[in-house]
Every structure is written in structure tokens, then in C-alpha cells.
Amino acid sequence: MVTIGITPNWNTTNKRIDIPNDYVTAVLRAGGLPLLFPLTDSEEAWKAMADKVDGVIFSGGEDISPAYFGEETKPYCGSIIPERDAQELYLYRYLKTLGKPFLAICRGVQLMNVAEGGTLYQDIYVQVPALLIRHERSDAQDDAHKVLLKEGSLLRSLIGADRVPVNSRHHQTVKDVAAGLTVSATSEDGLIEGLEFANGYPGIGTQWHPENLSRKRADMQSLFDWLIAKSAGHA
Secondary structure, three states: OOEEEEOOEEEOOOOEEEOOHHHHHHHHHOOOEEEEOOOOOOHHHHHHHHHHOOEEEEOOOOEOOHHHHOOOOOOOOOOEOHHHHHHHHHHHHHHHHHOOOEEEEOHHHHHHHHHOOOOEEOOHHHHOOOOOOOOOOOOOOOOOEEEEEOOOOHHHHHHOOOEEEEOOOOOOEEOOOOOOEEEEEEEOOOOEEEEEEOOOOOEEEEOOOHHHHOOOOHHHHHHHHHHHHHHHHHO
């Protein structure tokens, strides 16, 4: 059975790792076995995590430290979990040396861009004041706005449409796109909503949360189906 590692949130109130169950059920629905990674400061453990699984989901969660993209942390930046940043950046880079596939969601697409050398808006409402859409608040199943999918992109080929409604709950997003990445989706007010690799590496990033929509929508489940299919080559 194909195994998919999922990076965890850190619950600062209860001092425990956790993950929304929609990630788990989307992987199971696609025929994979979801495995929740621990949060640790051990590089040996980080390496072992990537070695043991066939693919990875980099999940949503806290803000990434602006130090990783060469900026000071501004007052409008949100909470940062340094241990999570260190672990996931290592995992991401090591996973790529193994050639294993991944799906990067919300914080995950931001991590993808930062790890490749790009930057983020620390807060879109401060730094992009002309936004026409409210991006930061939406229930898990809400269709908050539409995204436009780039012709010829992997994301568009999987979803099967050029424009789809998505949920939205973020105050940060990709600013300067890293070299080697291409934009595969944008919001109607111009924010970057999807990234993939120019060289065809099997990694997809979305700013929205397809896991929340996947139970009722085949177009969103298709991203998890793709991850399982690609990861099968490493099983």
C-alpha cells in the first residue's frame, strides 16, 4: 500500500501535534495509507521520515518565519513555530533528492516557494491593499472565490477546468516566485494560488485547501489521486 506522510500542526494550547481529518480521508479515498509525522528536532528522524514514505503532504498551519526569505518579522506576521519550519524545510529538500512526489497545501505552497528561494507577503491585506476578495476567512467547505488555472499546467489537466471555485483562509501568500517554479493558478484579484515545477518534478502546491472539498468534489479529490498514483512508483 502506498504510504503518504503528512506534516503536522502544533497545537500550542494543548502542546500536541494534530492534523485535520480531511487530509487523512482524502488519502484513504485515493487508496493510500496516511502516516502522521512526529515533530522533533532530530535530523536523523527527519531523514528517516522521508525515507520511509512514498510521498508527502505538506499541510496548512502557522506562518513561516520571514528570516527564511531574508526579511525581518513584521507586527502583522502571524504565529511562527520554529521547530516546524526547520523540520519541514529539511524534509522538503531531502525529499526532492529522493525524487518523491508531494502535494503542498496552503502553508505548504508557501514552504515550497521559500525552500526554492522565493518570498512571501507577510500579510496580504497590509502589503496588497487593493485586493478585491477576502481571502482569510471561509468555512472549510465554502466556495469563497474562483481560481483561474493556467493553460498547459499539470493542475489544470488534473482538475479539468480553466476556472473553479475554492475555499480560502490565509493572510499570507507567495510574493516573488522562486526560480524553477511556475504559476499554475491565480485568484481573480491576482494573488498566486498554485505552483508547480518548470522541469516537471512531481510536486504541486495550492493556496486553497482541496482536502476540505475532496469528499464532494472529484476535481479536488483528483489531486490526492494524482499523489497516490505518482507515489506508487516509490512503494
